[in-house]
Amino acid sequence: MNLPTSVRLVEVGPRDGLQNEKQPISVADKVRLVDDLTAAGLSYIEVGSFVSPKWVPQMAGSAEVFAGIQRQPGVTYAALTPNLKGLEAALEAKVEEVAVFAAASEAFSQKNINCSIADSLQRFVPLMEAAKAANVRVRGYVSCVLGCPYDGKIAPEQVASVARELYAMGCYEVSLGDTIGTGTAGKTRSMLEVVGRDIPRDRLAGHFHDTYGQALANIYASLLEGINVFDSSVAGLGGCPYAKGATGNVATEDVLYLLQGLCIETGMDMDKLIAAGQRICEVLGKANGSRVARARLSR
């Protein structure tokens, strides 16, 4: 398999990266992060989510963040929406694209969105119709594709079944989430081989958390399987509120370094990206989770 000549990165730092933070983060700091990421050349930024504030308090100000950012042409500013109520709020905030999220594990589905996998898919049907009527594209997520914090091993066929349903109901792309970062390159390839039987590979994305330090290897394995869209989080921010111990997504800076080393085009500026990540880490009082950023900043 030849490697792709270009890759699209979906920046999930402002959403996946910040949703788990316990300390308050001001709307101004969130807006600054999104604007910095735009300036660094990201073409797709997940800005926030329209979920229950009781479940994920940190995302409560997402409408204000959308109102404050400087949107640039050619950049998609997206949000998570778990149900019709979330979509309505997102449309009001003039969100250009939304994402629904399901899981390949029953237990995770219950913990994350308080319903079974089948019920979650049913819940998405009216959302998909309303999004279509509003001319808003919908991305789909499947969590726990390489393991679940509650159910353990997940069969690739179960991942394929949920991904297939999301694709069939109109999600233009399905992002496959290694929520707890236990996946390996071998498991990634086997899972993609099964999921890729039903969904064209250019409609799949990889979403790897780096808990076990395997995310870059899993991305490389995915590139070999024909995947060319990856979710990542600046400075490796994040974790999932319903996956204890899971670290952040793979750092965007580290993915960019991998891709640059493979001569794969992304249109991004490493220096600006590192500055964006370092700035938000200083706001949070956290160490930078990107190895590339740490190495460059210590020079």
Ligand SMILES: CC(C)(COP(=O)([O-])OP(=O)([O-])OC[C@H]1O[C@@H](n2cnc3c(N)ncnc32)[C@H](O)[C@@H]1OP(=O)([O-])[O-])[C@@H](O)C(=O)NCCC(=O)NCCSC(=O)C[C@@](C)(O)CC(=O)[O-]
């Ligand atoms: C899905 C629900 C709402 C079900 O939660 P529920 O309690 O079953 O919902 P409900 O319909 O019974 O409503 C309960 C309350 O929530 C309100 N509500 C209902 N919907 C909304 C909404 N959209 N926005 C704002 N408020 C909402 C609703 O109005 C009501 O308010 P009350 O009457 O009690 O005051 C809840 O479980 C929820 O919000 N879950 C979100 C969890 C979440 O955001 N998780 C993190 C994102 S997923 C992730 O990180 C994984 C991913 C994507 O990155 C990939 C990976 O790594 O695996």
